[in-house]
């Protein structure tokens with residue numbers, strides 16, 4: 214019987230578990246998928262049952278809508294499966310999934326280490342609200358080694374944040390080395406694992422809390438925003454769940470249902486997009502207009518060896534550095550000339566996207582410069598030959 218318990222009980226392959234996790238079996242009239250359970254109030258048969266229920270607030274036990282319901286729990290089980298953790302928490306956006314653990318583990322007087330290549334809005338939170346609350350952040354070179362990060366950890370450093378590869382510039386971090394240094398000094402390791410998705414196993418690499426923008430490949434259709442926070446033990450669960458509860462974090466069950474629908478086909482989309490992305494990236498590498506393609510799965514990538522060691526595959530988001538003879542305006546004209554690539558933020562949907570990176574990214578630790586103007590490409594499910602032809606005609610207009 215395809216259901217959540219059966220999928221956990223056996224040592225099935227990942228694709229099998231992904232199609233069985235979070236399913237109700239025949240419990241709900243036999244329909245294959247969990248229902249959308251909308252609700253604020255949860256009723257109890259009597260006062261004692263309600264009192265007993267309150268003791269289980271952070272379990273999969275419903276006492277009020279903000280604690281989530283059956284649709285949320287089904288999705289949480291699927292995401293925990295993907296990340297290889299014990300429990301996942303679903304929140305309304307990927308950015309909320311960044312904010313909840315930062316707020317959970319940091320308090321006034323604490324220090325946070327954040328890679329210079331972190332997702333921009335995560336940087337904004339550190340330099341905005343957290344700073345105002347007396348929490349300081351040091352931005353570090355994402356390619357730092359174990360001794361380097363150890364030297365930056367202070368007695369009050371409570372969080373070492375990682376994101377690998379980095380947003381826009383795709384530096385692959387040595388997460389196991391960073392985690393060793395952090396744990397030796399009592400700091401928690403948080404990781405934004407959105408790019409790695411199931412290709413990077415965060416808890417096997419020393420991460421304590423893994424963050425996903427489910428908006429990307431899990432949603433997969435550019436029609437829903439969702440995020441997840443996954444942990445690997447009960448103590449961390451109590452901390453992140455407690456913070457999310459205090460903050461009133463929640464996701465709409467309709468959106469969660471879309472996430473559940475998207476995730477069932479994620480592996481086939483990812484596999485196709487990984488292959489198409491590499492085909493496009495390899496083609497771009499052969500072009501004289503291009504100085505460097507920033508794709509961790511290409512042997513030319515500066516941290517390709519780390520990628521090979523720690524990742525089992527790639528997604529379809531990468532960077533392109535143009536020759537220094539081109540201006541940012543030239544690259545903007547290239548992006549504007551594309552017919553099949555939408556100009557817009559986000560990624561992981563079925564459609565291709567391109568944006569200008571240079572001028573849109575903040576760095577304060579001196580990283581992220583590759584000697585030419587840059588763009589970011591997301592490859593969707595279109596025919597790679599059509600995408601390559603489109604890129605070719607746009608390159609011809611570079612100048």
Ligand SMILES: *Cc1c(COP(=O)(O)O)cnc(C)c1O
Pocket residue numbers: 306307308309311332380405407408425426427428438439440559
């Ligand atoms: C998009 C993104 C997020 C935030 O996700 P939203 O759902 O858009 O809030 C977080 N981290 C990374 C790396 C992202 O690309």
